[in-house]
Amino acid sequence: MRKKISLAVPVYYEQEVILQFLKETKAVLDTLPVDYEYVFVDDGSKDQTVAILKEQAKTNPRIKMVVLSYNHGKAFAATAAFTYATGDYILYMDPDLQDPPHEIPRFFETIEQGFDLVWGIRKEKKDKFLNRLYSKVFWGTLNKYTGLEIPKGIAVMRMFTREFAQNLLQYKETNRFVEGLFMKVGMHYTTLEIDQRERFAGVSKFNFRRKMQLAFDAIFDFSELPLKFAVRLGFLFVILGILALAGLAIAKWFFIDFQAGWPSLVSVIVVGIGLQLFFLGIVSLYIGRIYKEAKNRPLFSVKEFVNINQHENV
Ligand code: UDP
Numbered sequence: 001m002r003k004k005i006s007l008a009v010p011v012y013y014e015q016e017v018i019l020q021f022l023k024e025t026k027a028v029l030d031t032l033p034v035d036y037e038y039v040f041v042d043d044g045s046k047d048q049t050v051a052i053l054k055e056q057a058k059t060n061p062r063i064k065m066v067v068l069s070y071n072h073g074k075a076f077a078a079t080a081a082f083t084y085a086t087g088d089y090i091l092y093m094d095p096d097l098q099d100p101p102h103e104i105p106r107f108f109e110t111i112e113q114g115f116d117l118v119w120g121i122r123k124e125k126k127d128k129f130l131n132r133l134y135s136k137v138f139w140g141t142l143n144k145y146t147g148l149e150i151p152k153g154i155a156v157m158r159m160f161t162r163e164f165a166q167n168l169l170q171y172k173e174t175n176r177f178v179e180g181l182f183m184k185v186g187m188h189y190t191t192l193e194i195d196q197r198e199r200f201a202g203v204s205k206f207n208f209r210r211k212m213q214l215a216f217d218a219i220f221d222f223s224e225l226p227l228k229f230a231v232r233l234g235f236l237f238v239i240l241g242i243l244a245l246a247g248l249a250i251a252k253w254f255f256i257d258f259q260a261g262w263p264s265l266v267s268v269i270v271v272g273i274g275l276q277l278f279f280l281g282i283v284s285l286y287i288g289r290i291y292k293e294a295k296n297r298p299l300f301s302v303k304e305f306v307n308i309n310q311h312e313n314v
């Protein structure tokens, strides 16, 4: 029996690239001995993305789409795509063609050797210098402090088995750092170096602020580093405080008329209060996330299905 590949593709304001994406992927997939489908998840675009895909879906039953009610963020759009994918293998890909479709056959050959997950690794990054620097610092720090050991230079493009997807979907957390979850599922994975291209058209949706948010989420979702940092710094200040007190006592003993001034007192108070607020802030950030998880809300809200019979899948 032919294996079926599901292309899981989050789309958000991608009207300029989507037709080219369909064209290039079709050209490659038609040469493979596989059956395939597209599972597009629109993450709340207000341009022509949904209209274009709907038009295509009318004549092409391979094109399926889940339209989310509003912008949920890429991690959630991707999760929705994995949920509705029906293939034996799922290929997670961006539509902007930065990870090129001509690499698809290599993913297929590799996963057929019996892996559960094949990560794409960027051979050479066509990114701007600042983006590369950011990636280096981000993934380096993350691996160091979370112990996740995410391979260096990972691309979005990756292929995994249905079983892997099912395991991944067991992770229901609403604070969702997808790459971390992929590593948590683990199983039997390998990496594959792939070419990189420039974004075909349109603009990147991940500006500096969104990237920082991602880094922040990753650290808070997968490590207790900020808590440990708070405890260590707090401890250090206690020691310093005791030393300072001892110092003052000794000074007082020797220089009888010690005029300890207000400045030192005030600075101790200010630093002390500042530290307490800072630590309280860190603790509240975790509590906020616990609150979010405790509500146990669904991961995404669907406005419309195209070419999907929702009862068959979930
Ligand atoms: N994306 C999404 N929801 C968002 C932001 C982005 O689904 O809120 C999708 C977008 O459609 C694109 C992918 O995430 O397919 C990657 O975004 P982009 O290419 O803009 O980021 P970059 O490659 O520059 O990091």
Ligand code: MG
Binding pocket: 094, 096, 098, 199, 204
């Ligand atoms: Mg991109």
